[in-house]
Amino acid sequence: MRLHDHLTSGNGYKARLLLAQLGIPYERIEYDIDNRATRTPEFLAKNPNGRIPVLELDDGSFLPESNAILWYLAEGTPFLPAERRQRAEVLRWMFFEQNHHEPNIAGLRFWIMHAVPTTPLMDLWRPAKRAAGEAALAVMEGHLATRLFFVGDRYGIADIALYAYTHVAPEGGFDLAPYPHVRAWFARVAAQPGYIPITQG
Amino acid sequence: MRLHDHLTSGNGYKARLLLAQLGIPYERIEYDIDNRATRTPEFLAKNPNGRIPVLELDDGSFLPESNAILWYLAEGTPFLPAERRQRAEVLRWMFFEQNHHEPNIAGLRFWIMHAVPTTPLMDLWRPAKRAAGEAALAVMEGHLATRLFFVGDRYGIADIALYAYTHVAPEGGFDLAPYPHVRAWFARVAAQPGYIPITQG
Structure with missing residues (x-):
């Protein structure tokens, strides 16, 4: 997996923290959000809303929105109840x-x-x-x-x-x-x- | 079920629309949100965040947040995919x-x-x-x-x-x-x- 991220972002940190706690290896790609690095055509193809974090899955698809990323990663683990x-x-x-x-x-x-x-x-x-x-x-x-x-x-x-x-x-x-x-x-x-x-x- | 609601609210409408499409009968309780009817002690006991909609379940518990209500109601129905x-x-x-x-x-x-x-x-x-x-x-x-x-x-x-x-x-x-x-x-x-x-x- 790849995490399209910005280090000071709390939204990015949500994904980093859960990935660490799940022991999932991933590549982290840092974006200079102050200089519109998430508003390039290349980035907008990953998330048309132009924001990190975006989780790039092993099938090549892109999942934006920090809390959707949390839910996806936590499914079937003790970090998300089953009930x-x-x-x-x-x-x-x-x-x-x-x-x-x-x-x-x-x-x-x-x-x-x-x-x-x-x-x-x-x-x-x-x-x-x-x-x-x-x-x-x-x-x-x-x-x-x-x-x-x-x-x-x-x-x-x-x-x-x-x-x-x-x-x-x-x-x-x-x-x-x-x-x-x-x-x-x-x-x-x-x-x-x-x-x-x-x-x- | 009871829906604590305000008629012009789009957030309330989300719950009303899905309840109608699922054919689930419920009692709708209207709040005068312009006059702080959702900031009374009685309402804050239902949702400490002081906002409609709140779905009151048959077990007497209260579920705030319109999109959490949608997810809860849609689980196991064609309105939410299983994958x-x-x-x-x-x-x-x-x-x-x-x-x-x-x-x-x-x-x-x-x-x-x-x-x-x-x-x-x-x-x-x-x-x-x-x-x-x-x-x-x-x-x-x-x-x-x-x-x-x-x-x-x-x-x-x-x-x-x-x-x-x-x-x-x-x-x-x-x-x-x-x-x-x-x-x-x-x-x-x-x-x-x-x-x-x-x-x-």
């Missing part, structure tokens, strides 16, 4: 991540890490993104107050999907002090066999 | 919808339909949302140029997830004239057995 109601719960948290969490928490981190020049829109948008990100963190904090992991009290891809950008939220200016249950869950995730940090390619 | 690679492709399009499509296309429609008072942020944000929405429509148009439906040339929940807000995109000010393949797909979706319009509760 229908629990599987729906995994998806519930992964869609929450992509709709309510990532746009805000990853968004603010991206602006800082990629030194995006500030615009009047960004200045007005920043506090709205921060408030929405805090709301998502509060939902996570409430859920983890009585649970070890997001679904079935067992580590799995819902945890990976939410961990990726939450544990680096301070890089986007979020203070995680008010979320002790989230921080305790960080430690449980980082203690899993095969764990790698986001900085590891 | 692993195709299932990943269904999720690819459903995550695309929640991350790149819905925030922009549904977002602009929401501001208009719910007469949200304009703020300086909204004035600057509107053109950015419109451009991002157009980009998502262009991705759909390219995909449908050579396909009848989103995955496996068979109608299913990826189509339902994307149809819900795309077919009412003009209510958010989007002109669909440049997307003939998308419009032809609308007709194929609306011709499916058991189809109901978004206005039908």
Whole structure:
């Protein structure tokens, strides 16, 4: 397999972390996303939406969208439960991540890490993104107050999907002090066999 | 089953359409989302994220997130393929919808339909949302140029997830004239057995 990736991306890290924990060898291809390397005709043939990560499978097909990659890789492994109601719960948290969490928490981190020049829109948008990100963190904090992991009290891809950008939220200016249950869950995730940090390619 | 819902919501409509097509009877409960009816303690116990739709299952548990509801209901039916690679492709399009499509296309429609008072942020944000929405429509148009439906040339929940807000995109000010393949797909979706319009509760 090949992973079309960018090292600082939390979405890319989701795939890297699960591939490492599954012990699947793969080739990682790095893209300079600041210089539109994912908007070339060659890349758009892999993902017409012009974004990493994309998993290139052994049959030569391309699978975009980080959480779809997680689901594909985890199928039939302990990282994804077999029971229908629990599987729906995994998806519930992964869609929450992509709709309510990532746009805000990853968004603010991206602006800082990629030194995006500030615009009047960004200045007005920043506090709205921060408030929405805090709301998502509060939902996570409430859920983890009585649970070890997001679904079935067992580590799995819902945890990976939410961990990726939450544990680096301070890089986007979020203070995680008010979320002790989230921080305790960080430690449980980082203690899993095969764990790698986001900085590891 | 009970569906906690709001009639004009495309996310709610996804569940309503599939429930109708599966012939599953359910009770629909309407919420006045303009007056924070989904932010009461009673509702937050159903979905701590404070949003419809939420599917209340016969065991009394609550499943939020429209696309997780679609997946749960479609499992084992012709609306969701059984093959692993195709299932990943269904999720690819459903995550695309929640991350790149819905925030922009549904977002602009929401501001208009719910007469949200304009703020300086909204004035600057509107053109950015419109451009991002157009980009998502262009991705759909390219995909449908050579396909009848989103995955496996068979109608299913990826189509339902994307149809819900795309077919009412003009209510958010989007002109669909440049997307003939998308419009032809609308007709194929609306011709499916058991189809109901978004206005039908």
